[in-house]
Amino acid sequence: MLFRQLFDRETATYTYLLADEQNGEAVMIDPVSHQLERDLKLLNELNLTLRYSLETHVHADHVTSSGALSAWTGAAIGVSEAAGVKCAHLPLTEGGVIPFGRYRLRVLATPGHTHTCASYLLDDQMVFTGDALLIRGTGRSDFQSGDAVQLYRSITGKLFTLADHVRVYPGHDYHGFTMSTIGEEKAHNPRLAGKSEGAFVAIMNGLNLPAPKHIHEALPGNMQCGLNVGLPLPDMDHLEVDVAWLQAHRAKVRVVDVRDRGEFEGDLGHVDGARLMPAADLTHLAAPLAKHAPLVVVCRSGRRSLAAAKLLRKQGFTRVWSLAGGMLAWRSAPRERVTV
Ligand SMILES: [Fe+2]
Numbered sequence: 001m002l003f004r005q006l007f008d009r010e011t012a013t014y015t016y017l018l019a020d021e022q023n024g025e026a027v028m029i030d031p032v033s034h035q036l037e038r039d040l041k042l043l044n045e046l047n048l049t050l051r052y053s054l055e056t057h058v059h060a061d062h063v064t065s066s067g068a069l070s071a072w073t074g075a076a077i078g079v080s081e082a083a084g085v086k087c088a089h090l091p092l093t094e095g096g097v098i099p100f101g102r103y104r105l106r107v108l109a110t111p112g113h114t115h116t117c118a119s120y121l122l123d124d125q126m127v128f129t130g131d132a133l134l135i136r137g138t139g140r141s142d143f144q145s146g147d148a149v150q151l152y153r154s155i156t157g158k159l160f161t162l163a164d165h166v167r168v169y170p171g172h173d174y175h176g177f178t179m180s181t182i183g184e185e186k187a188h189n190p191r192l193a194g195k196s197e198g199a200f201v202a203i204m205n206g207l208n209l210p211a212p213k214h215i216h217e218a219l220p221g222n223m224q225c226g227l228n229v230g231l232p233l234p235d236m237d238h239l240e241v242d243v244a245w246l247q248a249h250r251a252k253v254r255v256v257d258v259r260d261r262g263e264f265e266g267d268l269g270h271v272d273g274a275r276l277m278p279a280a281d282l283t284h285l286a287a288p289l290a291k292h293a294p295l296v297v298v299c300r301s302g303r304r305s306l307a308a309a310k311l312l313r314k315q316g317f318t319r320v321w322s323l324a325g326g327m328l329a330w331r332s333a334p335r336e337r338v339t340v
Helices: 035-043 066-073 149-157 182-188 197-205 214-224 243-252 279-286 303-314 328-333
Strands: 002-008 013-019 023-030 049-054 078-080 090-092 095-101 105-109 118-122 126-130 167-170 254-257 295-298 319-322
Touching: 002 035, 013 035, 013 095, 013 167, 023 095, 035 066, 049 066, 066 078, 090 328, 105 149, 167 182, 167 295, 197 328, 243 328, 295 328, 303 319, 303 328
Parallel strands: 023 049, 049 078, 078 090, 126 167, 254 295, 295 319
Antiparallel strands: 002 013, 013 023, 095 105, 105 118, 118 126
16 A cells, blocks of 8 residues: 655644555545645645545634635545535545545544544555544644543543554644554553543543634635635636646646547647536536536637636536636647646
8 A cells, every 4th residue: 555644834734645556536634725836746746636635623823725626636625524614525424435546445433523534544564544643742632622521531441442553643743753553552651651530520621722723714615625725716796717826826726628629639629637528418428526626627718618618607516717718728828847
């Protein structure tokens, strides 16, 4: 299995990339909004197809990039059902299975840091614990829907029932650790080793931590899969975006080209990463795309794409625009750096 542990220094957040290198199907866990370009570039370089973008919970300290990752790659967003995140495609519950290639992640409900926290178990080998179990620590339980008793029971009654050899990959680390094992945390986690429920609750109640710095932007941002962050979308009163807008936001929107294959592969070429969906088959081909992810439709001159954008809006796509001037305008505009 291909495995990458990615780190965001600003928020000390780990993002995990797992993939079956045989067929290239991949899963990301807890992607961070300001690392979107890094993550898209990596997926591209490793030639991976992102199937799922999963959250361990609705984060209070950073904003997810799941909405933009989904817009770009078509990945389904998975968040605990109880979180009520409307832009998620997969409402996850205990025992749920997330397949990618030859592998499976199993959902373990591990509430307590928040009441919707999930951990993901890979084949009794690795567990991604989010902010429930950290290395030599735990997530806090004093805001959102945290509950120290619930956290103690999730860890001791569920995570600590896994085999001792299972490797623990947390959502954050502030001390330079990268991984641990269930056995190691049972023996050495100072909040848990030899501690009763009452002792644990007393420790948690005595922490007196300051509120996370970005909580007021992070929570509403994450309830919208991060789609309202870093992507100033044009007004829905407009049906078109111009070339400069698409150049500036290329990494964060999906581009659908409604010409036929001959034009798509012809002299004018196509926008890098665009998906070919000829106008005649558009209704059928676009059906599986996420309805709320930003989408720009392209054709040769902008006329067919305008009609296609209107059609897609009628079909329930809420963030779709046509590229004014089409490929003729795209090709004649000064080329800016294409980041992905
Ligand atoms: Fe958290």
